[in-house]
Amino acid sequence: MEATPLVWALTVVFIVALLAFDFFFHVRKSHLPTIGESAKWTAIYVSIAVAFGVFVWGSMGGTAGVEFFAGYITELSLSVDNLFVFLIIMSSFRVPREHQQKVLMFGIVVSLVFRTAFILVGVTLINSFSAVFYLFGLFLLLTAGNMLRPEKDEDDEETEEANNIVIRLAKKLMHTSSHYDGDRWFTVENGRRALTPMALVMVAIGGTDVMFALDSIPAIFGLTQNPYLVFTAVAFSLLGLRQLYFLIDGLLDRLVYLKYGLAIILGFIGVKLILHALHNNTLFFINGGEHVPVQDISTELSLLVIVATLAVVIVFSLFSAKGKALTTIKNVRRHAKQYLDTDFEEDQTVREQNYRNLLAEERVLMALPPKGRDLIHDEQELLDLLDDAHDTHDRYVAAYPEYFPHGDPLSERPLDTGTYRSAPPENEA
Numbered sequence: 001m002e003a004t005p006l007v008w009a010l011t012v013v014f015i016v017a018l019l020a021f022d023f024f025f026h027v028r029k030s031h032l033p034t035i036g037e038s039a040k041w042t043a044i045y046v047s048i049a050v051a052f053g054v055f056v057w058g059s060m061g062g063t064a065g066v067e068f069f070a071g072y073i074t075e076l077s078l079s080v081d082n083l084f085v086f087l088i089i090m091s092s093f094r095v096p097r098e099h100q101q102k103v104l105m106f107g108i109v110v111s112l113v114f115r116t117a118f119i120l121v122g123v124t125l126i127n128s129f130s131a132v133f134y135l136f137g138l139f140l141l142l143t144a145g146n147m148l149r150p151e152k153d154e155d156d157e158e159t160e161e162a163n164n165i166v167i168r169l170a171k172k173l174m175h176t177s178s179h180y181d182g183d184r185w186f187t188v189e190n191g192r193r194a195l196t197p198m199a200l201v202m203v204a205i206g207g208t209d210v211m212f213a214l215d216s217i218p219a220i221f222g223l224t225q226n227p228y229l230v231f232t233a234v235a236f237s238l239l240g241l242r243q244l245y246f247l248i249d250g251l252l253d254r255l256v257y258l259k260y261g262l263a264i265i266l267g268f269i270g271v272k273l274i275l276h277a278l279h280n281n282t283l284f285f286i287n288g289g290e291h292v293p294v295q296d297i298s299t300e301l302s303l304l305v306i307v308a309t310l311a312v313v314i315v316f317s318l319f320s321a322k323g324k325a326l327t328t329i330k331n332v333r334r335h336a337k338q339y340l341d342t343d344f345e346e347d348q349t350v351r352e353q354n355y356r357n358l359l360a361e362e363r364v365l366m367a368l369p370p371k372g373r374d375l376i377h378d379e380q381e382l383l384d385l386l387d388d389a390h391d392t393h394d395r396y397v398a399a400y401p402e403y404f405p406h407g408d409p410l411s412e413r414p415l416d417t418g419t420y421r422s423a424p425p426e427n428e429a
Contacts, residue, residue, distance in 0.1 A: 090201060
């Protein structure tokens with residue numbers, strides 16, 4: 001069953017209204033959302049999506065309802081994976097936390113625009129060239145394979161995201177500033193109008209949204225070819241993504257196996273697309289242009305595979321000792337960098353809070369089981385960073401003893417870096 005023009009119009013108006021409400025009531029005035037606020041609004045947006053799915057189920061039939069939920073869950077999972085890239089970009093540009101909401105809001109709107117454009121292109125291709133399912137399927141299989149490649153070094157990845165071709169072009173064509181001016185896109189520096197880092201990070205986010213759309217749209221078309229369901233599944237997966245970012249910010253690094261789950265899902269959908277293409281084959285060089293008698297994979301089975309895969313990888317990630325260790329190591333690195341980066345954070349009170357957070361994360365790291373602590377041996381650069389942070393704090397205490405009449409309450413060093421300067425014992429290596 002296809003949606004009528006009136007249903008299309010009402011749906012678009014509803015989605016635009018939600019985006020406008022989110023901007024004017026939550027994003028327009030810069031602030032750092034609390035965990036409670038983020039949890040409440042994440043639950044609200046997920047509930048809206050579920051209610052819409054129920055509406056689709058009741059008005060368009062059970063098959064359409066299953067297709068919507070399968071598409072929504074898949075797109076939401078891919079969007080969560082995209083948050084890793086957003087996190088890297090904002091970290092590399094050192095976006096102040098209170099301004100990150102606007103960056104995310106901009107990314108969501110741009111992503112929705114690009115994905116809508118790709119949906120229109122995809123529908124046109126499907127209607128005029130059914131063999132496009134072969135291309136979509138092969139593309140998803142290649143994407144799944146790329147997800148299984150070894151991870152790049154975090155600093156290399158940040159450098160690459162911060163210096164992509166769009167950013168390099170923007171810097172070449174326009175005068176840019178290295179300092180933020182609130183959340184403004186433009187500022188005046190030395191009498192000249194200049195782009196601020198806020199404008200550049202918006203450009204970086206927008207550029208990566210194009211790549212996100214290339215992965216996202218073939219995946220959703222593998223689950224449903226109904227343009228209305230494709231559009232709404234994509235739109236509702238993006239709504240609430242900003243709140244979800246702040247809600248699971250501390251858990252993003254814990255999802256260490258998410259990329260493997262997404263690789264399985266994309267690979268599965270890729271196979272489903274190729275089987276569908278074979279079942280409706282018209283290419284003369286395959287089976288003489290006749291349909292190939294293969295079994296199509298039902299949408300119900302697809303939904304079951306998607307949900308089961310995500311459940312397994314999330315449970316394994318959250319309860320994985322390695323996941324917890326890697327998350328703690330990344331948190332230690334982040335707090336140490338924030339403490340040392342005086343250009344980014346000049347407020348000494350905030351820097352000292354970062355130092356307290358650093359000590360707390362070090363204590364968590366040292367409380368890990370031996371296998372978790374053994375990962376520190378591979379983090380020699382982190383050990384140098386820790387020594388630098390602790391030495392900087394010690395110099396500050398020595399320079400301003402009047403601030404510490406009762407001694408330094410933060411003098412402890414939970415992690416003895418010297419212990420991990422050498423290779424681990426052979427029986428633990």
